[in-house]
Amino acid sequence: MSPVDSNALNELYKAHLAEQQRRTEHALQRGGFDALLIASGIEKFAFLDDRPYVFQPNPHFKLWVPLIRHPDSWLVIRPGHKPRLVYVQPEDYWHVPPEAPSGFWVDHFELIVVRKPEEALPYLQVPGTLAIVGEADAALGDIVPNNPPEVLNPLHYARAAKTGYELLRLREASALGATAHLASQRAFGEGRSESAIHNAYLDACGFAERDLPYGNIVALNEHAAVLHYQYQDQQAPAQSLSLLVDAGAHSCGYASDITRTTGNGDASFQALIDAMEAAQLRLVDRVRAGVDYRDIHLASHRETAGVLRQLGIVKMDEEAMLAQGVTSTFLPHGIGHLLGLQVHDIGGFMAGEDGGTIAKPDGHPYLRLTRVLQPGMVVTIEPGLYFIPMLLDKLRATPAAANVDWALVKHLSAFGGVRIEDDVACRETGAPENLTRDAFAALI
Template identity: 35%
Template sequence: MEAVDAILAGQYPAKEHAKRVVEYIKKTHPDASGVLYLEGQKTCMIEDNDEAAPFRQRRYFYYLTGCDLPDAYFTYDIASGKSTLFIPPIDAESVIWSGLPVSPSEALELYDVDHVQTADTVASYLAKPSQGTVYAINNQVSDHITFLQFASTDLMLLKEAIEECRVIKDAYEIGLIKKANLISTIAHTAVLKAVKHAKNERELEGVFIEKCIANEAREQAYHSIVASGTAAATLHYQKNYQNLEGKLNLLLDAGGEYKMYASDITRTFPISGRFSTESRLLYDIVMKMQVDTIAMLKAGVVWDDVHLTAHKIAIDCLLALGILSGDKNEILKARTSVAFFPHGLGHYLGMDTHDTGGHPDYEDKDTMFRYLRVRGKLPAGSIITVEPGIYFCRFIIEPYLKDPAHSKFINVDVLDKYWEVGGVRIEDNVLITDDGHENLTTAVKDVDEMLALINST
């Protein structure tokens, strides 16, 4: 934690991000000139209410500013390389309720920008004649803003440039994600220690969130999945209020967010402190899928191939259990394993849980790759989740049992022993390096260590 904190003692590298974005733009527009223009998220009132909705900064804006203030604006002059942040001026009525806002001088110290002005000057700033192009994001430009003084307007390229640049993280961003993982590990550990005595899923969600908030991660990267028993077969389970009595396992997919950057961690473990025979067999399969696919990771590896390897391992192991039968190559060709492992092996991670730049193809006719959120080669500096899983969801599997092309490979008598397992998923966050990888997730997943924590109280 100390090494991470030392990195994060510096400033969010917004200027460097802006330079990278301009470099990307100049790959297709070598003579690009003018201004990058972005708006932060606006304060939004809850409908039929006098309270503001919870604020979530636009990630495109944050990437170039490091600024988490609402109602802010940003410009970056391509020729000079100078950035200007526009923040809300003092509103006396607001000060009564919320206190003094950040001042321009304070903002200049806080954020990696060259100039700070108040937001009421942004329109006049943009009114200066320019022979260049203003690069902005479509549908993220306020009505009172005009670009009439610019020679041209591009509302497409800036978003693409930021999305692609976000894929490769710098040391500061990696530090933020490491910190989010360290905090989430504390929370995952607390749930392990609490699960044996909890009565309801919501108690465990409460334990996780409390530990995150207490350790500097006030926001969650996403709504936690706290799925007990057969609910673990629902990939994005949302209820989190079912009783735990009589259930075999708990699947906890939860991650805290630290200063806009996400963690995304899944662990599956027995509620009683002891795996059933079937649950342990499935856990070992998923662990092998994860260990073997993580071992493949380095810069330049094709993620589609890593995902395919996970399916091949799943097929081999399900054949060994007797759930599948027949020729493994025919099973792979038929895509029967998709019935048990229907989602992609992972996704990029950054400011968003499902981060940008993955180029998925949700129209892919191949069911094995349709939901793969990342396609192609992984670059050094990217962070990707590795989250294999095996699930026993009746809604998904039963159509396969009715289809002769698949049913000939599935042994129903053996399958019937596994429905109560629900599902097993194990997920870590992995940094891709030039010659390998670094697993940023330290939450316990070794069976003996997990069981020791569960049975320690």
Template identity: 40%
Template sequence: MPISKSNQQLGSHLSPRVEGHNFEQYRAHFHDLKARYDRLLEAHDMDVLAVHAGQPKRHFMDDSEYDFRVNPHFKAICPLVDAPHSWVIMRQGAKPTLILFAPEDFWHEVVNIDDADWLPLFHVELITTPSDIERFIPYNKDRVAYLGEHIEVAQALGIMQVNPESLLHSLHYHRVFKSDYELQCIATANRIAAAGHEAVEAAFYAGRSEFECWLAYMQATQQGPTQAPYQSIVAQNQHAAILHYRGKSTQPLHGRLKSLMIDAGASYRGYASDISRSYSFSEQQGEHAVFAELVKRVDALTLELVDWVRPHRYFGSIQEQAHYGVAQILLDFGWVKGLSLDQMIDERVTYAFMPHSFGHMLGLQVHDVGGNLEDASGKASQAPERFPNLRTNRKIEPRQVVTIEPGVYFIDALLQPFGHGPLARHFDWQALDAMRDFGGVRIEDNIVVTEHGASNLTRAQGLR
């Protein structure tokens, strides 16, 4: 029988109470950030750094636009995420100037900042057309740099220094270390997302479709596709083996529902959470019981990897521990036999079941920057020999926020080559075939590195 969740619970996961943030923490964060920009401007012999929020992009041969996503460097300074064509102008020793786009028409919504707690920290100017920004850029552009996506805008303004690499390296390196304000924002984003995950769990056990589960998530978080930090993955049965599954089937799988994998986050003041959970629809005997046990084992592995985190270790060691954990699971379930843990890693058997990394940096972006930087000069950390493609491989240090997300999947395209190779006899193909319809498992938590280990921001919200 399905694990019971009453239908009455489906409506009980309302938007979570958002406690917000501490303004004094934001003020301290802002002043530290402003001091860093002042040092960078001086070091790079710049007078002005023009940080562009970005601008909407239109669909090809259409007058409709893609959802706007703000430049992360803009929202790092000013917590506005929905102000296209706006700018922040940074000058040494001066209050930052927010150039807010406020068109005088009835086609566009103008963001209201009158009650924003951060408003006194900025000098604010309004522009009614995007080209009005020219009034706030010095005539001589030799000591002006542009930070943003739209190179054509910088060129039209006559700014030749576009996204200076050495400046970006420094910003990205330091962005990995989160202030108290940033940690509070990410914790709040976890709290919002946790309510959504609980709502989806209830919807799943009530037999709802992928689409209905997604609706339950949005209702509980009060965040739709334009507010959420990334497109939610709501994958039932075999769809869980598609790592970036985007479909949302509207058809309930009556009598055929086996599993659910949800990978979904939330945003708060521009900061993201990124959480994954997996569920077995039934714990009956046979393959259902096996999959339910697999969910428990991957969950336990996630917590083991969180416990492995220590300052001064390298993230590559977490990747290695994740693969050791997956290898042990494969042996314990009898899906692979006759190989040692090291053989399974070196022969890339574990990659067939977990083809992604242990996790990634998290913050202003879901896959945040700086994960492979050894220092502020842009020197890249050397990837472990065993995992040459690992992108998050720098030293573990306090105040870094990362995801921990091991998984075990049953992906035909990755398993089939082993069926025709020299290791085929080490696989129990019949047992693996029985798991194909379940897709796979991923359990993902968000953690902050502390002085002595790690604090689990996701489990702190009560989500299990």
């Protein structure tokens, strides 16, 4: 995507902060609090070891500032005041400390730089009743996280609708992810191993593994039938039949989450990819303001039934497949989730500002979003069709087994399965914005 003019970026960020200030003041008033303190988090260490895990900042912190490698820092948000950032920049010759604050964002904060975590404490002592957001181990003196739900619930509920600044960052993350996905497909065409394909992905997006928003799923052949396949074989298989890559990138803490499946030219598997591609695009088109996301999920099972019947994998009426649960053998996960600062962004089940839960459809326990879509929401649409041995074994024990072309299933099982995932923004009116497809289109 084209670079954004610095003035335009500043205006988007300014409007973003104004919206976060408005949401925060609303939440504080509802909860009876006077100020919001947000801990960035602390570095955590392996048990009985001095090696730290990769630092994961509090998402509430990076909602305000584009900082993802900054433990021990704090934000102080008060009605009628400029946001205060207490920025910890240690003097350290063992590690690279955070750079001095700079960039488009700094002028929007009362910026205080300290050298030690404990030096932040005086700047957190503000009058009134404090809502303090963070993990328990972020406590500093008498500043102890209390995470009041009466403040967090309205903030989490509102966060589903993205600002213009957030949409910009999500587009940038999609652009990085699309570039890397094309590199992984080229590596697959060269017959490389899962590990080598993963490294090609990292090289293309310019990330170290620690920088990824989630662990890459790089699955060759039957490994694609493992939904969250977590390994990467060092050796390439004797024959590379298929590649499923579920991987993203991030821009200033905002994630992309993209999945593509590539075949080796086998006609029956390519027919499956093509059918799933068409089904996925129809599901994407359902992302409209006022649509219940649960209905999109249920529609994904109808689409799955249609693909199974179209390709002759299951010779049953589509309604019968749904009634007998056949589609759940081949599509055992939800159609998607909210996306933003977190890959599975928070608030997907919330009934409203006061909390509460919107139930998942009966028989669909793995759906991660049950809300009615509203403008600004960014969701994933990720239908899949897999050949998972343990689920196929259960299907064999049902009356529906007589209608399955088991020879075709055996052939396709060597390819593992198909998943196609796009990141999609809901608009005020009309068709959604497909961040993922737009990113690929700009590269081809």
